[in-house]
Amino acid sequence: MAIIPLALAAQLAVAGGDIPFSADTVYPEGVAYSARQSSFLVGSVRHGTIGKVSAEGRYVPFIQDQALISSTGLFLDARRNTLWVANGDVGGSVHSSPTTQGKLAAVAAYDASTGARKAYYDLSGLVPGAHFANDITVDAQGNAYVTDSFAPVIYRIDTTGKATVFVQDPRFTGEGFNLNGIVYHPDGYLLVNKHNSGELFRIPVSDPKQISAVKLPEALPGADGMVLRDPGRIVLVQNGQANRALELVSTDGWKSATVKSSRKSLHVFPTAAAIAGGDLYILNARLDSLLTPDAPKVSDFVLQKY
Numbered sequence: 454m455a456i457i458p459l460a461l462a463a464q465l466a467v468a469g470g471d472i473p474f475s476a477d478t479v480y481p482e483g484v485a486y487s488a489r490q491s492s493f494l495v496g497s498v499r500h501g502t503i504g505k506v507s508a509e510g511r512y513v514p515f516i517q518d519q520a521l522i523s524s525t526g527l528f529l530d531a532r533r534n535t536l537w538v539a540n541g542d543v544g545g546s547v548h549s550s551p552t553t554q555g556k557l558a559a560v561a562a563y564d565a566s567t568g569a570r571k572a573y574y575d576l577s578g579l580v581p582g583a584h585f586a587n588d589i590t591v592d593a594q595g596n597a598y599v600t601d602s603f604a605p606v607i608y609r610i611d612t613t614g615k616a617t618v619f620v621q622d623p624r625f626t627g628e629g630f631n632l633n634g635i636v637y638h639p640d641g642y643l644l645v646n647k648h649n650s651g652e653l654f655r656i657p658v659s660d661p662k663q664i665s666a667v668k669l670p671e672a673l674p675g676a677d678g679m680v681l682r683d684p685g686r687i688v689l690v691q692n693g694q695a696n697r698a699l700e701l702v703s704t705d706g707w708k709s710a711t712v713k714s715s716r717k718s719l720h721v722f723p724t725a726a727a728i729a730g731g732d733l734y735i736l737n738a739r740l741d742s743l744l745t746p747d748a749p750k751v752s753d754f755v756l757q758k759y
Contacts, residue, residue, distance in 0.1 A: 471719070475510075476754070480545070537561075537597055545744055579616065588635045606621045607643070630648040678726055686702055721741045723738060724736055
C-alpha cells in the first residue's frame with residue numbers, strides 16, 4: 454500500500470471539503486470564521502489561546518492572553534470587528550487552579566484584526582454558586598449574551614459595557630452541563646439549548662421572562678454549539694452518544710422545529726460550527742480525550758464540511 458505524505462494527505466482532504474489541522478493539544482471548543490482574514494478562529498480548552506486556521510489547514514497562534522483559562526465559545530461580530538471569547542475552567546486547562554475551576558464565568562473582547570484586547574468582563578460575581586461561561590452571541594445592536602453551564606442564568610453585556618443577569622430560570626438547572634449553545638435570531642429572540650436534557654428554548658430579548666420550549670421531534674442530549682444559517686434553519690452540533698451535526702428547520706417562528714438532515718462527526722465530541730462563504734464546517738474538538746485523565750492527548754483536529 455502506498456504511503457501518502459502528510460502534506461499531500463492534507464491537500465487531498467481540503468480538496469474533498471474537510472480541513473484537518475494540527476496544533477499541540479489545543480483542544481479547540483469554539484470556532485468562528487473571519488472573512489477579512491480568510492481564516493477560521495479557534496479557541497483552546499487546554500491552553501486558553503486563540504489560533505487561526507487557513508483553508509489549507511495551517512494553524513498559527515493569534516491571541517495569547519494570560520486571563521484566558523479555557524477559551525470556549527467564540528463569536529465574531531464582523532460589523533464591529535470584534536471577537537468575543539467566553540472564558541471558563543472545567544479543570545482541563547494547563548492554567549486551571551482551585552480559584553477558577555468550576556467558578557469562572559468571564560468574557561473577553563478583542564480587535565478581530567490585531568488581537569488586541571478591548572475589554573474583559575468577569576461575570577462570576579453576579580450570582581452565587583458554580584460557574585462556567587460556555588457560549589456567546591451578539592444581537593443587532595451589539596449587546597452580548599453569554600450562557601453559564603453551571604448557573605441557571607444568561608448574562609448580558611450591553612453596548613456601554615454594563616454586565617447584568619439577563620434572565621434566570623429554574624428550567625436552566627440540572628446535573629452536569631446545562632445551558633450551552635446560543636444564537637440570536639434577527640426577529641428579536643435568542644435560541645438557547647440545554648446540553649444535558651437536549652431542550653431548545655426561545656427567549657424574547659424584549660421580555661426574557663417569556664421563555665418557551667421549542668417543540669422538537671426528539672430530545673437532543675449533548676446539544677452544543679449552534680449556527681443560524683438563515684431565519685428558518687439552524688445547524689446544531691450534538692456530542693455525547695450522538696456525535697453528529699443536524700439541521701433544524703422551523704416554519705412557525707421557532708415555536709417548533711423538525712430535523713431536515715444530519716451527519717455523523719468524523720471524531721467523537723464535536724462542539725461547534727461556523728459558516729465560511731456558503732459552506733458550513735463542524736469542529737471536531739475531540740474533548741473526550743482531554744476530559745479523560747488517563748487518555749492519551751491529541752493534537753490533530755478537523756473542520757468537517759457539512
